[in-house]
Amino acid sequence: MAALKKSKSKRASGNQAKGVQCIPKTKKGKFQNRLLKWYGEFGRDLPWRRTSDPYKILVSEVMLQQTQVDRVIPKFHEFLGKYPTLQDLAESSPDDVRKTWYPLGYNIRPYRLHGIACETIERYGGAIPSKAEELLSLKGIGRYTAGAIRSFAFNEDAPILDTNVMRVLHRIFIGKGDPKKNKTDLWVLSEKLIPRGKGYDFNQALMDFGAMVCTARKPLCLVCPMKSICLTVFSDEK
């Protein structure tokens, strides 16, 4: 990020003061339309986007935590080949699941996933619930994963906020300060911005946009469809 300089803009200071409670309607509309249009053209074709099975979506979301997509894809297929259903996963041994997980790392995840499978069988008869409070009551499912399951498996307009989404929304709508210190506002934003009935595409688009355009180290501001509404916009002036 050292090589990047933020463009100073009057837009930034003016809108920052208003906070996220009152996003101008025109900016909201432009953001939604441009993001969905961009996604229609450049969105990635990923295996977990070809299913609405909550179990498979849960597996993909846990695997994607702190792990690159290209490392997850082969393991996703292998894992589901070995444990095709939640029941299969619950009936296997936690150590076997950890071995199958190798070499994805961050090894608490296979144990958590196995625990979620067992708890879901015990409490919900094997059907992953769709309500936020029920998902959040399962040990190992946090607010992001609950939102991802609700929007990607159950087609609900549920907000998500991971590192990528946080960065995108913070740069475009807040502009200053540390995104991590604005988490509450960013959760509000991620909910308010979803176009009604389009939570699935909108959330997938946000994640792709953060991974492909508004990246942490080399954001593509010059060609970014958001640059006229973004409160950050980096210029590479070495």
Ligand code: SF4
């Ligand atoms: S202009 Fe686009 S790529 Fe650059 S910071 Fe803003 S949203 Fe990100």
